[in-house]
Amino acid sequence: MLKDITLGQYYPVNSILHRLDPRTKLFGTLVFIVSLFFCNSWVAYAVATVFLIMVIKLSHVPFHFMVRGLKAVLFLLLISVVFNIFLTDGTVVFAIGPLKATREGLVLAAFMALRLVYLVVGSTVMTLTTTPNALTDGLEKSLGFLHFIGVPVHEIAMMMSIALRFIPILIEEADKIMKAQMARGADFESGNLITKAKAMVPLLVPLFISAFRRATDLAMAMEARCYHGGSGRTKMKPLKYRAADHTGYLILFLYLGIMLYLRIRPVRITL
Amino acid sequence: MGIIKASKLIIDYITKDDEERVEDVNRAIDDVTLDIREGDFVGILGHNGSGKSTFAKSMNGILLPTEGTVWISGMDTADDASLWDIRRTVGMVFQNPDNQIIGNVVEEDVGFGPENLGVPTDEIWKRVDESLEAVGMTAYRLKSPNKLSGGQKQRVAIAGVMAMKPKCIVLDEPTAMLDPNGRKDVIRTITELNRQEKITVILITHYMEEVIHANRVVVMDDGKIVMDGTPRQVFSDVEKLKSYRLDVPQVTELAYELKCEGLDIPDGVLTIGELMDSLVPLMKAAGPLPAEKTAPEKTEDLPKKEEKTDEVPVLRTEKLTYVYGQGTAFEQDALKDVSFSVPHGQFVGLIGHTGSGKSTLIQHLNGLIRATTGKVFYNGKDIYEPGFDMKKLRSKVGLVFQYPEHQLFESDVFSDVCFGPKNQGLSQEEIEERAREALAMVGLDESFYKQSPFELSGGQKRRVAIAGVLAMQPEVLILDEPTAGLDPRGRDEILDQVNDLQDKKGMTVILVSHSMEDIAKYVDRIIVLDNGQKVYDDTPKNVFRHYRELESMGLSAPQVTYIVQGLKENGIPIDDSITTVQEAKSGILELLGKKTGTKC
Numbered sequence: 001m002l003k004d005i006t007l008g009q010y011y012p013v014n015s016i017l018h019r020l021d022p023r024t025k026l027f028g029t030l031v032f033i034v035s036l037f038f039c040n041s042w043v044a045y046a047v048a049t050v051f052l053i054m055v056i057k058l059s060h061v062p063f064h065f066m067v068r069g070l071k072a073v074l075f076l077l078l079i080s081v082v083f084n085i086f087l088t089d090g091t092v093v094f095a096i097g098p099l100k101a102t103r104e105g106l107v108l109a110a111f112m113a114l115r116l117v118y119l120v121v122g123s124t125v126m127t128l129t130t131t132p133n134a135l136t137d138g139l140e141k142s143l144g145f146l147h148f149i150g151v152p153v154h155e156i157a158m159m160m161s162i163a164l165r166f167i168p169i170l171i172e173e174a175d176k177i178m179k180a181q182m183a184r185g186a187d188f189e190s191g192n193l194i195t196k197a198k199a200m201v202p203l204l205v206p207l208f209i210s211a212f213r214r215a216t217d218l219a220m221a222m223e224a225r226c227y228h229g230g231s232g233r234t235k236m237k238p239l240k241y242r243a244a245d246h247t248g249y250l251i252l253f254l255y256l257g258i259m260l261y262l263r264i265r266p267v268r269i270t271l
Numbered sequence: 272m273g274i275i276k277a278s279k280l281i282i283d284y285i286t287k288d289d290e291e292r293v294e295d296v297n298r299a300i301d302d303v304t305l306d307i308r309e310g311d312f313v314g315i316l317g318h319n320g321s322g323k324s325t326f327a328k329s330m331n332g333i334l335l336p337t338e339g340t341v342w343i344s345g346m347d348t349a350d351d352a353s354l355w356d357i358r359r360t361v362g363m364v365f366q367n368p369d370n371q372i373i374g375n376v377v378e379e380d381v382g383f384g385p386e387n388l389g390v391p392t393d394e395i396w397k398r399v400d401e402s403l404e405a406v407g408m409t410a411y412r413l414k415s416p417n418k419l420s421g422g423q424k425q426r427v428a429i430a431g432v433m434a435m436k437p438k439c440i441v442l443d444e445p446t447a448m449l450d451p452n453g454r455k456d457v458i459r460t461i462t463e464l465n466r467q468e469k470i471t472v473i474l475i476t477h478y479m480e481e482v483i484h485a486n487r488v489v490v491m492d493d494g495k496i497v498m499d500g501t502p503r504q505v506f507s508d509v510e511k512l513k514s515y516r517l518d519v520p521q522v523t524e525l526a527y528e529l530k531c532e533g534l535d536i537p538d539g540v541l542t543i544g545e546l547m548d549s550l551v552p553l554m555k556a557a558g559p560l561p562a563e564k565t566a567p568e569k570t571e572d573l574p575k576k577e578e579k580t581d582e583v584p585v586l587r588t589e590k591l592t593y594v595y596g597q598g599t600a601f602e603q604d605a606l607k608d609v610s611f612s613v614p615h616g617q618f619v620g621l622i623g624h625t626g627s628g629k630s631t632l633i634q635h636l637n638g639l640i641r642a643t644t645g646k647v648f649y650n651g652k653d654i655y656e657p658g659f660d661m662k663k664l665r666s667k668v669g670l671v672f673q674y675p676e677h678q679l680f681e682s683d684v685f686s687d688v689c690f691g692p693k694n695q696g697l698s699q700e701e702i703e704e705r706a707r708e709a710l711a712m713v714g715l716d717e718s719f720y721k722q723s724p725f726e727l728s729g730g731q732k733r734r735v736a737i738a739g740v741l742a743m744q745p746e747v748l749i750l751d752e753p754t755a756g757l758d759p760r761g762r763d764e765i766l767d768q769v770n771d772l773q774d775k776k777g778m779t780v781i782l783v784s785h786s787m788e789d790i791a792k793y794v795d796r797i798i799v800l801d802n803g804q805k806v807y808d809d810t811p812k813n814v815f816r817h818y819r820e821l822e823s824m825g826l827s828a829p830q831v832t833y834i835v836q837g838l839k840e841n842g843i844p845i846d847d848s849i850t851t852v853q854e855a856k857s858g859i860l861e862l863l864g865k866k867t868g869t870k871c
Contacts, residue, residue, distance in 0.1 A: 132375070133375050133376070133379075161375060162373065164375055165372070165373070165374070165375050165416070165417075168417050169369055169417065173677075176672065176677075177677065177678050179634065179639050179672070180670075180672045180675065180677075180678040181678060181690075182639060182665065183637060183639065183665055183669070183670040183672070183740070184665075184678075184690055184691040184694060184739060184740060184743065185662055185665055185666055185690075185691055185694030185695055185743065186690075186694060187662070187694070201680065202678075202680045202690065205680035206677055206678050206679065206680050209677075209680075209725070210677060213370075214367075214369070214370045217365065217367055217370035217371065218370050218371065218373070220328075220333060220365070221363075221365055221370065221371035221373070222373060222383075223333065223358075224331060224333060224358060224362070224363040224365075225358070225362075225373075225383055225384040225387060225431065225432070225435065226355050226358050226359060226384060226387040226388055226435065227383075227387045228355070228387065232389045233386055233387055233389060234385075234386055234389050234390055234391060234392060234395065235386060235392060236378075236379060236382035236385070236386055236392065236395045236396065236399065237379070237382075237392075238392055
């Protein structure tokens with residue numbers, strides 16, 4: 001039942017991309033996303049495509065895992081394509097009733113679609129190659145400077161990592177409570193929306209109580225182990241850049257440079 | 272002065288209302304003075320609510336004294352400046368294995384404490400390696416804690432404390448939520464740490480057999496220390512322990528009962544070996560013993576009801592098979608070809624180690640899980656037939672899950688118990704009538720009706736939850752570990768009530784339990800599951816005769832079975848079908864030609 005939901009979609013293989021520092025991957029994803037918004041020519045998209053294919057090859061993750069995430073944005077993709085094709089002014093290529101598809105619209109729609117697909121695939125590569133924990137660590141360290149303007153970065157990261165640990169436990173617990181209430185005749189499936197919502201009370205109340213009980217216990221256990229916030233804390237696994245990360249950054253800046261150049265001096269190929 | 276010293280300690284829990292006015296003061300610790308020497312292994316016993324957990328939490332500054340003082344290695348716990356030194360000196364392990372692990376990977380969790388202390392990275396790795404080695408969990412260092420068993424999680428928690436290099440570890444009921452094998456592993460680990468690493472251990476528990484290796488046992492009741500001495504001294508006063516809602520191991524109880532009958536047996540016998548040492552010479556000296564009397568393997572007392580073959584059994588399964596995760600890489604048979612039938616009014620015990628398929632099996636019986644192949648019959652009707660009323664089945668086959676109090680949700684006891692009957696669609700009067708009846712069955716009177724279930728004690732909450740199932744007036748009552756986490760008296764109370772339901776109301780009961788002693792005491796018949804298959808299905812006497820096979824399945828027999836086997840090995844011709852203390856006592860006295868009857 002509820003247990004089937006998996007969290008984070010980390011794909012465990014040992015590739016060079018998996019071994020990179022999470023900060024490098026976070027920065028890489030950011031660079032790639034930003035570069036997609038620079039793209040306004042076929043040549044630029046070709047460069048982005050080459051870059052993406054190279055990264056996917058390096059990750060050793062089967063390709064179908066990359067495109068799984070696309071299902072979620074399929075609807076959005078279709079809408080934006082249709083709107084772009086029919087609502088852009090320009091040379092009419094064909095028409096369906098009052099709707100006129102223009103040449104410019106087709107190009108724009110193709111760009112939009114590519115941008116959206118690359119955006120999803122690009123960030124999927126990161127989540128597939130980085131454990132949720134490493135991601136949290138990377139975020140904590142990369143955003144560490146926000147601490148100086150009063151953002152509790154360490155605390156937020158700690159909360160994220162505790163959530164990751166407890167979500168599977170709470171899902172299992174929800175499953176158990178649901179069964180226990182079904183054994184007392186509760187019905188979670190039939191009825192209209194309001195009946196269904198009401199039927200959730202015997203599930204949600206015990207679940208909340210349990211979550212609070214666990215939180216109290218955990219806070220006590222953390223205190224007993226001398227947890228007192230981020231200050232004065234050392235790390236068992238401090239993040240450290242290696243040679244591969246330096247190469248990574250070099251490639252990223254090179255890629256960003258090319259994309260910027262293509263934006264300023266577009267190389268046009270006329271179709 | 273020892274490592275931990277409490278002087279005239281008083282701790283009050285104060286309830287305040289919204290305007291900070293004191294509503295209620297509850298004295299949890301009442302004038303406790305105690306001095307614990309470095310290197311000792313101290314067991315603290317006490318029933319639920321006796322104040323032992325509160326006392327534990329005062330030992331590292333989680334709770335501060337209302338009056339009096341607690342010193343840890345000479346540091347006052349009330350002194351803020353030494354708080355972190357105190358917590359580093361006294362590590363704590365708590366009851367719930369899930370709620371004290373912070374890391375998403377075993378080794379990272381063990382490193383959490385040293386990270387907080389600001390230990391340099393290299394040193395953290397060294398400490399993590401050593402601590403995991405000390406608790407025997409090195410092989411699991413890269414695993415997710417969610418994939419470990421309860422006993423393994425507790426050992427990780429102990430390693431997490433060890434990595435802070437404490438002088439003392441306080442364990443607050445670390446085994447209450449574990450199965451017997453997990454419990455054994457944790458106790459062995461603690462004992463080793465005490466002996467080899469010279470760590471002072473304070474073990475809080477209500478499993479008596481866990482403290483027989485301690486140097487000192489302290490018994491608490493009502494916030495006070497009522498007994499204090501070596502295990503032998505404390506366990507020699509069985510009646511007094513029972514008056515504090517506690518219990519003694521079966522061997523101690525048997526020795527005590529025999530002593531009462533005038534046999535020359537020392538006080539406070541703790542192990543089977545000790546009992547043998549005094550009992551065997553005594554019995555041999557009594558002169559020639561009667562010839563060996565072995566009960567026939569075939570059963571004179573197998574539930575008679577099965578002989579009436581014309582009666583339709585209330586539950587019957589036919590080649591029940593359940594495949595877990597079918598079609599995935601994790602495909603696994605959780606149940607395989609399990610067939611049995613339960614006649615009306617029988618008390619059945621279901622045993623098997625964790626993961627043997629017990630929970631899966633009982634959820635088939637009320638239709639919560641659908642079998643992959645095989646059939647379930649309720650009163651002769653196939654429950655998988657189209658049109659079978661599942662909801663009705665669930666009310667007729669009542670299932671009480673483990674820790675059933677976690678499903679309570681209403682604001683008062685009475686409404687919560689009404690939930691089941693309400694789902695049956697009964698009239699308001701009928702619903703209330705049934706709720707009242709059900710609450711009476713579990714021994715809760717009207718004064719409880721309007722109370723919030725969340726403010727009751729653990730044992731009371733559990734009884735409310737059981738009443739919630741009884742209110743549906745089931746024909747069959749299935750209980751999954753109904754006594755988990757309760758103190759000995761609470762355990763006996765619940766099981767006695769269940770026994771009454773079966774005895775007086777003719778209810779059919781299926782009891783899932785890890786406690787062989789409880790099973791032996793109450794049930795008519797035992798079904799043993801191992802790896803999803805039914806291995807034994809017979810009377811307790813016949814099943815426990817196979818104690819060696821049971822051990823190879825990660826189970827065991829009641830301690831009495833081992834005592835009887837010990838006597839037999841020493842040439843005493845005792846009836847080896849004995850499974851309870853009372854039977855053993857009369858068996859031994861019979862051999863000695865004495866009559867039972869004299870009570871202490």
